Amino acid sequence: MSLKFYSNQELIQRIEKLVRTERKITHLVLLHINEIETRKLHLDMGYDGMYSYLTKGLGFSDGAAYRRLQSARLLNQVPEVAEKIEAGTLNLSQLTQVQKCLTEASQKGVVVSAYQATRILEKIENKNGFETLKTLAAEFDIPAQSFTKLTPQKDQSVRLEVTLSEQQFAELELARSLLSHVFPDGQWSDIIGSLAERFNKKKLGGGRLQLVN
Structure with missing residues (x-):
């Protein structure tokens, strides 16, 4: 497919449409991951876990599979995440970081409600990676490390x-x-x-x- 015959305006319009479509598809992929994990279909197909299914069965890279799996689990807890993904105000890297913090908090016996998680997600909307980590460090009271x-x-x-x-x-x-x-x-x-x-x-x-x- 050659794009050289499209005008500048047509190229911009096409990529903007593709990005919107990509975001919608991303959130649909996460919903499918959750449903497959809920039904344990990956076990029926011979995979020992969803991560294995995503990498070996669907061909995702290790990092891509991890981000989608963590994001899907967060979406399961906070359904509002779906519209944030579609709007582009939150991305998979941010969702992965939040889910990681929630998991670590749970392991320490700290319960973070869906309402609290939603408020935290609102605080990191439209932020870059550095600002996201800075906000999460404050919200989850992550101790400073010096080395x-x-x-x-x-x-x-x-x-x-x-x-x-x-x-x-x-x-x-x-x-x-x-x-x-x-x-x-x-x-x-x-x-x-x-x-x-x-x-x-x-x-x-x-x-x-x-x-x-």
């Missing part, structure tokens, strides 16, 4: 995991904004590397630190 981890990698790069305070992260975000003309992609590795290089130049002057293999 630093350095992991060497085979290409001589180093993976850095670090916890920043709210103020520290705000300063880093400001630096990223100020350097957006240099690093339009805003990769944190570029920002941190640039800040370190500028600081070192200022402190060391002409004598630069040299890496020796």
Whole structure:
């Protein structure tokens, strides 16, 4: 199918229609997952669980299957989720995060009612991944974790995991904004590397630190 003969307006109209259709189909897929799991049809077909059926039977990737299964279970508890998916105000990644928090709360003996879950979902509508996790951390009283981890990698790069305070992260975000003309992609590795290089130049002057293999 060639799209090059469509006008710009026709292309926009077509993709907008396709996105609306995709959202509707997504919510219908979740409803089917719930019904199949309720009837235990996956067991009749020889699969030991719904996750196995989604990956091996329907060909979903591990991540896609997990997101749909978790979202379907949340939809089962909060039916209003369906219209939010269709409207595009909530996505599968957000629903997965909420369901994960609900499961962890239940394991700790904390009961979250459907009403409370609905209110939480309202708070994360139209939010990105970072803002969603920030809201859920507050709503579910997830304790702060502080650690630093350095992991060497085979290409001589180093993976850095670090916890920043709210103020520290705000300063880093400001630096990223100020350097957006240099690093339009805003990769944190570029920002941190640039800040370190500028600081070192200022402190060391002409004598630069040299890496020796």
